[in-house]
Amino acid sequence: MSNCFRKAFCFIALFFAVHTLCAHQVLIHVFSLKTVHSATVNFSRGAYSLWAEGAEVAHFAQGETVKILMEGTKMRVSFQGTSKLLSHFKFVGEEYLNNFKVGVAGELRTYEDNLECKVEGKSFVLLNRVELERYIAGVVESEAGLRAAPEYFKLQAILCRTYALRNLDRHAVDGYNLCDNVHCQAYYSKSYKIPAILKATVATNGLVITDDKFDLINATFHSNCGGETCNSEDVWLTPLPYLRAVKDTFCIKSKNARWKKVMTQQQWAKYLSNLGVDKSLDSVVNEEVVYYSPANRQFSFYFPGKSVKTTQMRNDLKLKSAYFKVECRNDSVYLQGKGYGHGVGLCQEGAIQMAKQGYAYNQIIRYYFTGVFLVNLNALEFFKEE
Secondary structure (H helix, E strand, C coil): HHHHHHHHHHHHHHHHCCCHHHHHHEEEEECCCCECCEEEEEEEEECCCEEEEEEEEEEEEECCCEEEEEEECCCEEECCCEEEEEEEEEEECCCCEEEEEEEEECEEEEEEEEEEEEECCCEEEEEEEEEHHHHHHHHHHHHHHHHHHHHHHHHHHHHHHHHHHHHCCCCHHHHCCCCCCCCCCCCCCCCCHHHHHHHHHHHCCCEEEECCCECCCCEECCCCCCEEEHHHHHCCCCCCCCCCCEEEECCCCCCCEEEEEEEHHHHHCCCCCCCHHCCCCCCHHHHHHECCCCCCCCEEEEEEEEEEEHHHHHHHHCCCCCCCCEEEECEEEEEECCCEEECCCCHHHHHHHHCCCCCCHHHHHHHHHHCCCCEEEHHHHHHHCC
16 A cells, blocks of 8 residues: 555544544633632532542532632632532542533533632632533634524634644643633533534534644634734734635624724824824824725824824724724714724634525635635644654
8 A cells, every 4th residue: 555545545534533532631711700719519410529639539419519618728618518628629520421510709600521629829710621522612602602504603613623722732831721711712611502503513523724734723713804804914913824814795794894983082182192193283184183094904094204003003992993994073083993803814703694695614714714724633643643
């Protein structure tokens, strides 16, 4: 058997050997935006054991509850009529399907698989150790919403999987893989509301997006591009061949396609002054700084003798996007914009419309990402080893 034929045969075989991916687990910091001093854990499905200092401390049946309270430099863990002071412990699921509910400051979330708790300063952190594909389904439900065509859920699963695997060491210094907020990917619970999300995750099990060197891409996405996405270097300085600007007519009638912000002329003048723009020079200057209507995306706002990045203005003024025009009406300045988000990569609302119109997930991915490949993770690992 020739080497090329052997590789092709192995590629096909590995493409369908997706069940091995269940061995992949990720460690996610949940409730990461909260400072946690107390929590309750209810075991809602399966059975669990409590492990601390390398030994099994207790066993829990479905329906039992544990209370955790920060006390000094340790956590007081109360259960089954007793309590223990611990600095690090784990709840380990003993069956194939194990779910638990965590309550923190009035917010209740449901997760799968295992939970780790450890002291960090004067509070403690909650870490969900979960199988990769179960995590992906939870992310899709948190990121994609609940009303979309199945093809959209499939492409979102592929994006989230690619992003997670590319960024597994993002919080390595903190002792876990990823956090549960938009700094990494939103992950607010297990997936349970929409069966189509679980089906989409299973249908795309192990699929990731790579560039022409079989490296995982930066699978970035945003809510709405306003009709035109950006090159990566327009926002983040580094040019990437697969993150190229594309025209997008699919999103222009969607919810987040347009926005408006109104300021007084005095507020606008003060902001420009802080940027170093003198608005009081003459009538020509006044005209130029209160009327700005680009035909397409611009990445700098050009004032007389000065330019300012539109991304900076977006951050300074808390705008939904850096794609906008400026118009003065009476004593007010109107910033009228298009889109929502950074504008790089996949436009979610555009992709949703494409899926509704019958485009397949691979077509949508290749529309927004240039020169990419869909590869099964097992096959990717095989070729990396070669």
